[in-house]
Amino acid sequence: MHFKDDSLERFEGDEMPTEAEFVATLDAKRKAAAVPQLEASEEKLRQFSAENKQPSAPVAPPPPAAATPYPPLEPPQR
Numbered sequence: 001m002h003f004k005d006d007s008l009e010r011f012e013g014d015e016m017p018t019e020a021e022f023v024a025t026l027d028a029k030r031k032a033a034a035v036p037q038l039e040a041s042e043e044k045l046r047q048f049s050a051e052n053k054q055p056s057a058p059v060a061p062p063p064p065a066a067a068t069p070y071p072p073l074e075p076p077q078r
Contacts, residue, residue, distance in 0.1 A: 001011045017025075040048070 002009045
């Protein structure tokens with residue numbers, strides 16, 4: 001970057017890729033990853049149902065948060 005007085009006069013740098021070139025690099029990386037299975041089999045659904053039928057221990061609610069003291073919005077009257 002080049003400044004003149006306290007203002008930016010011009011800047012120089014490496015040539016940036018076009019938007020299409022940049023997006024192409026992102027797509028190339030994404031295609032290499034495996035796509036996860038998005039459907040559950042009947043067996044997985046039955047297994048999930050069986051796991052959730054077991055009674056669980058009751059969970060105690062978290063304690064209430066302490067009130068935060070704030071300064072008054074107006075100055076004290078004299």
